[in-house]
Amino acid sequence: MTTIRDVAQRAGVSQSTVSHVINNTRYVRPEVARRVRQAMAELHYTPNRLARSLRRKVSHTIGLITPDNANPFFAQVAQAVEEVCFQQEYTVLLGNAAGDPDRELRYIQVMLEKQVDGLIVAASGLRSEHLQPARLGHTPVVLVDRELxxxxxxxxxxxxxxxxxxxxEYLLGLGHRRIACIAGPPDLSTGSERLAGYRDALAAxxxxxxxxxxxQGAFNLDSGYQAMRQLLALDNPPTAVFAANDQMAIGALRALWEAEIPxxxxCSVVGYDDIPLAAYTRPPLTTVHQPVTELGRLAAQILLARLTDPEQPARRHLLPVTLVERASCAPLSRSVSSLPGERL
Incomplete structure (x- = not known):
């Protein structure tokens, strides 16, 4: 097997010079660096990156843990994280917690055992102390989308x-007053915050x-479907619904279709996230747009920057959201009086 010593002999330099060329750890004159790379090519020498990582205590891997890989929102986040890391020659290890805090904790433990350089976590029920091993081991953590x-x-x-x-507010502006909310899990900051915004608007x-x-929903299709069925069973059903994510909104659309309510x-429906499918539902879904790609990209950039400068203070980055108007909402019409219940 070709060794770094063989490369040094072929190039006529010291082994330390070959190491500096490979690791870019010291200035080497261009003509010397060229000779080293030529010797490596002629001898088909490939550096042992694992051994280098162990020596330098750097694995060039990032751990990413999401609550639901099947959710298009988190798939987009993961894609953005991977793209930034790949450009910086980092590999991403992906863990799908499937909404299970115990499984999430196990993924954290496994990734720390594999000596990832940092963690990006979209928590699905974790408590702050679950990330204490990362803090004690000085492994940096970036939270994305959800607070702890x-x-x-x-x-x-x-x-x-x-x-x-x-x-x-958009539904209120269309004249709706009986507005329902299919909320997310109350133990997640995304669920509680979106519900709080709904209540703020009604109070105002x-x-x-x-x-x-x-x-209460679970941020999935079936919970939106079941919640809408419950709302339709009320003596006085809502004329409009805000679903706290697009998957639940799509489930609600299905329940409305089955009930033959146009x-x-x-009934007007607004979702949240603006996943790609939202533009292709029938009718196309009005929704709150999150800058999903920017969330993932920024999380990766911040983590990589922290690996370079671990002493910088922790920061909270809050990105704005916008409303995307499509065809799933309309002004309150007298036609709703012909539907089940009074609905005024």
Whole structure:
């Protein structure tokens, strides 16, 4: 097997010079560096990157843990993270927690055992202390999309409360007053913040809260479908629905279709996330757009920067959201009075 000593002899230089050329750790005159690379090519020498990583305590791998790889939102986040890391010659190890905090914790443990240089985590029920091993081992952590209280770490988030407010204000502007919310899990910051924004908008419009119009979902298709069925079973169903993510909104559209309630004439629907499928539902879904690619890209850039300068203070980056108007919403119409319930 060709060794670094063989390369040094062929190039007529010391082994340390070959090492500096490979690792770019010291200036080497261009003509000398050229001789070293030529010798490496002639001898078909490939540096042992694993051994180098162990010596330098750098693995050039990043751990990324998401709560649901099947969710298009997190698929986009992962793609953006991988693209940035690949450009910087880092490999991404992906863990799908499937919404299970125990599974999520196991992925963290495994990735730390594999000596990843850093972690990007979209938490699905973790407590702050679950990331304590990373902090004690000085492995940097960046939280993306979701908060964890009391954890000193960089955060890259969208303004979820403002998004919930935007969606509800839009429906209020169309004349709707009986507006339901299919909320996300209350133990996740994304769920609680979007629900808080919904309530902020109703309070500002002086509309009393109605707990029967708030149904807890699980950020998946079926929970949106089941929640919409519950809302339609009310004596006085809503004329409009804000679903706290697009998957639940799509589930709600299915329930409305089965009940033969036309959208938007019989019920307006707003989602959240603006996943690619939102533009292709029937009708196309009005939704709150999150800068998904920017969330993933910024999380990766911040983590890589922290690897270079670990002493910089942790920061919270809050990205704005916008409303994307499509065809799933319409002004409140008298035609809704012909649908089940009074719906005024």
């Amino acid at each position: 209280p009391d954890l000193e770490a960089d955060r890259v988030l969208a303004d979820h409360r403002q998004g919930g407010r935007l969606a509800t 419009a002086q509309i009393p809260p109605d707990d029967t119009l708030v149904i 959208v938007p004439e019989g």
